Amino acid sequence: MIGSPAMSINPKTLPRPTPETRHFWEGAKLGELRLQQCDACTHVYFPPRPFCPECASRQVSVVRASGRATLYSYVINHRLPKWIDAPYAIAVVQLEEGPRMMTNILGVPQTPEALVLDMPLEVVFESVSADIALPKFRPARGGAR
Amino acid sequence: MKPGAVAIVGAAETTRLGLVPDMSQIQLHADAALNALADCGLTPKDIDGVACAAEWPTELAHYLGITPTWVDGTMVGGCSFMLHVRHAAAAIAEGLCTTVLITDGESGRSWVGSQAVGINQASLAGQFELPYGVLGAPTMFTIPVLRYMKDHGLTHEQLANVAVVQREWAGMNPRATHRDPITVQDVLDSKLIAYPFHVLECCLVTDGGGALVLTSAERAKDFPTRPVYILGTGESVETPMISQMQDFTSSRAFRVSGAKAFAEAGITHADVDHLMIYDAFAHLPIYGLEDLGFVGKGEAGAFIWERHTAPGGKLPMNTNGGGLSYMHSGMYGMYALQESVRQLRGIAPAQVAGAKTSVCHGVGGMFGASGTIIMGNALP
Numbered sequence: 001m002i003g004s005p006a007m008s009i010n011p012k013t014l015p016r017p018t019p020e021t022r023h024f025w026e027g028a029k030l031g032e033l034r035l036q037q038c039d040a041c042t043h044v045y046f047p048p049r050p051f052c053p054e055c056a057s058r059q060v061s062v063v064r065a066s067g068r069a070t071l072y073s074y075v076i077n078h079r080l081p082k083w084i085d086a087p088y089a090i091a092v093v094q095l096e097e098g099p100r101m102m103t104n105i106l107g108v109p110q111t112p113e114a115l116v117l118d119m120p121l122e123v124v125f126e127s128v129s130a131d132i133a134l135p136k137f138r139p140a141r142g143g144a145r
Numbered sequence: 146m147k148p149g150a151v152a153i154v155g156a157a158e159t160t161r162l163g164l165v166p167d168m169s170q171i172q173l174h175a176d177a178a179l180n181a182l183a184d185c186g187l188t189p190k191d192i193d194g195v196a197c198a199a200e201w202p203t204e205l206a207h208y209l210g211i212t213p214t215w216v217d218g219t220m221v222g223g224c225s226f227m228l229h230v231r232h233a234a235a236a237i238a239e240g241l242c243t244t245v246l247i248t249d250g251e252s253g254r255s256w257v258g259s260q261a262v263g264i265n266q267a268s269l270a271g272q273f274e275l276p277y278g279v280l281g282a283p284t285m286f287t288i289p290v291l292r293y294m295k296d297h298g299l300t301h302e303q304l305a306n307v308a309v310v311q312r313e314w315a316g317m318n319p320r321a322t323h324r325d326p327i328t329v330q331d332v333l334d335s336k337l338i339a340y341p342f343h344v345l346e347c348c349l350v351t352d353g354g355g356a357l358v359l360t361s362a363e364r365a366k367d368f369p370t371r372p373v374y375i376l377g378t379g380e381s382v383e384t385p386m387i388s389q390m391q392d393f394t395s396s397r398a399f400r401v402s403g404a405k406a407f408a409e410a411g412i413t414h415a416d417v418d419h420l421m422i423y424d425a426f427a428h429l430p431i432y433g434l435e436d437l438g439f440v441g442k443g444e445a446g447a448f449i450w451e452r453h454t455a456p457g458g459k460l461p462m463n464t465n466g467g468g469l470s471y472m473h474s475g476m477y478g479m480y481a482l483q484e485s486v487r488q489l490r491g492i493a494p495a496q497v498a499g500a501k502t503s504v505c506h507g508v509g510g511m512f513g514a515s516g517t518i519i520m521g522n523a524l525p
Contacts, residue, residue: 012263015272047269047389073292073393076340077284087340090277090284092388102274102388112340117295134276 009128010083017131021048023062028133033065033123035097046099067123069093069137072100076110089115093137107138148410149524151234152365152372155185155358156486158479159250162353162472163322169258171200171208173250173354178209181356185368187244192358194242196233198225198476199251199259215242221382223423223476224507225249226357227516230482231378233359243360250354251474257352270386282425286511287342289393290428294341296394297443299431301341303450305332307427308345308469310455315466317456317495322349323470346427348468348477355479357486362524373489376502377410377519379403387511396508398515399436403506406517407438411525412502414439419488419503420460421481424467430454433506434462437517461497464488478507482518489522 017025024047027034037044038052039059051058074091089110092100106124108114120140125133157180159165159173168176174197182188189209196217197205206213215236219228226249233245252259264271279285293299306329315321327345335343365372379402384390391397407413414437422433434445439460448454454462465471465484472480485503487493501523507516 009276012266013275013278014266015276016267017272018267021269021272047273047386073288073290075284075287075291075342076337077278077280078337078339079280079283081278081280084278088278090279090288090339092288092393100388102277102279102386104277117291128276132276 010081014129014132020050024048025132027062027064028125028135029131031125033067033135034062035065035095035099036060037063044097044099046095046101065123066096068096068140069121069123071105071115071117071119071121073117074105074115076112086110091115091137093121101135104136105138106136146235146238146378146409148376149362149374149521150238151359152362152374153357153359153486153520154365154368154370154372155181155187156356156483157181157184158355158483159353162320163351164254165252165352166255166257168252168352170250170252171204171258173252173352174200174205174248174356175208175250177250177354177356178246178248181246181358185358185370187358192244192246194233194236194245196229196245197248198229199249205248211246213242215245221514222509223425224478224509224514224516225476226478226482227505227507227518228380230357230359230375230518231380231516234375234378237359237361243364245359246356247359248354248356249476249479251476252352253474254350254352274386274388282511283339283342283347285387286426287339287428288387289390289512291341292393293428293431299443299446301333302329303446304341304346304427304431305329305343306450307424307430308332310449310452311424311463311467311469313456314464314495315470318466318471319494321466321471322351323466342426345469348425348473349470351472351474353472353474355483357482371490371522373486373520373522374524375518376412376521376525377406377408379405379409379517380515382509382514383512385510385513390512395442396432396436396512396515398512399433399506399508402515402517403437406504406519410519412519416502417460417504418500419464419485419497420454420462421485421503421505422462423477423481423507424463424469425473425477425508427469429508430462437504437506456495464493464495464497478516481505481507485518485520489520
């Protein structure tokens with residue numbers, strides 16, 4: 001992808017799913033960004049846990065997010081690890097449903113000029129191992145989900 | 146807790162700071178401890194309470210030959226020592242112990258006898274942050290600042306200026322790692338670490354340690370040192386994940402901890418003569434000044450630019466040079482506490498004339514935790 005950071009993956013930085021997060025990683029493999037919503041108070045939250053962090057109800061559902069987000073904040077890392085060969089942005093995006101998550105931004109030069117706060121983004125999934133696809137974001141083309 | 150019930154009677158740093166490759170981490174704790182005990186005329190046998198971070202209290206007590214009746218191994222990052230002071234003050238006031246030793250020591254640069262702690266790949270941070278190329282504090286602690294800059298109009302020059310002003314203080318301190326004056330342009334021209342942060346906006350990486358001895362205010366009168374009374378304390382935690390910080394322009398842990406300490410001390414901001422705000426990176430004093438209530442939202446960058454925290458200003462801040470220029474072994478909170486004590490004893494290299502009340506505010510993790518200690522050199 002043009003302007004994407006050349007980010008090969010260090011196996012020591014791969015997520016190790018737990019029983020409480022497995023639904024998220026299973027969804028990611030299928031190309032779905034999964035959040036959770038409280039059945040009692042309707043709060044939508046991330047990262048995963050089997051109860052509502054707002055009201056503590058254990059009655060929660062897995063919901064599919066739209067994949068639409070905006071760029072909330074970021075840094076561009078210039079102190080590169082051995083397995084990455086060019087500066088790259090570590091970003092936090094604001095999901096349409098409310099929660100925020102850390103990610104990388106693809107399809108755009110990793111520069112302050114190209115990475116403009118509040119720009120609209122959409123989720124894409126990057127397969128990094130047999131079991132793991134990482135949700136990443138690119139400038140919105142209007143189609144998410 | 147009653148303001149002034151407990152006092153710091155012994156305080157010292159390691160004999161040497163900066164590059165100390167001939168001492169292991171536990172020995173840095175011991176070196177600082179022996180210096181602090183000598184400072185107040187005690188020996189390890191006089192200590193019945195121990196608290197530390199970076200090492201276990203078990204390790205420390207055994208190494209120094211202490212038989213404690215109270216221990217605290219609270220470890221929430223760099224402000225752990227503020228929490229130790231708070232917990233120790235409560236323990237002494239409650240009679241759980243009489244004389245507490247708090248130590249820090251880190252071979253942060255030489256890595257002698259210390260162990261790197263990685264992120265657990267199964268933790269939430271391990272699953273939802275680590276895969277995105279985060280590489281230590283410079284790539285995480287810094288993430289919120291672009292949001293702050295957009296929302297509040299903080300400029301790159303104002304951010305750089307935090308390091309410039311602290312270098313002025315460091316220039317007056319013979320023990321500071323960096324003492325040569327720098328300009329805003331020097332900072333902006335220095336190596337980019339994680340945009341928008343340059344190397345001069347990031348803390349040092351050094352070896353060293355510090356220790357404190359606390360006892361009741363009543364006993365403090367019998368010590369050779371000038372007592373520094375604990376007037377108010379606060380602590381809190383928010384999140385181990387920078388991406389999940391509620392508000393990228395303000396720290397909840399700072400607000401909760403700071404408000405608690407001010408309420409307990411029963412003082413106002415106008416009563417504060419001296420301020421320490423843990424500066425692992427240049428944005429922290431900006432968040433701290435606002436979240437502690439010294440200035441309004443979005444005003445801190447201009448406040449520092451107008452030299453209110455600089456030498457000669459109305460609110461002298463980070464007068465040792467801070468983590469940016471004095472020293473930072475990984476968990477800087479202990480060094481901030483040491484400088485507050487020196488200022489209130491009247492023996493600081495860059496002494497604030499007549500300082501009576503000092504606020505010392507620490508951060509732990511990456512906006513993950515906070516501890517605030519308000520001290521005074523007179524009983525309220």
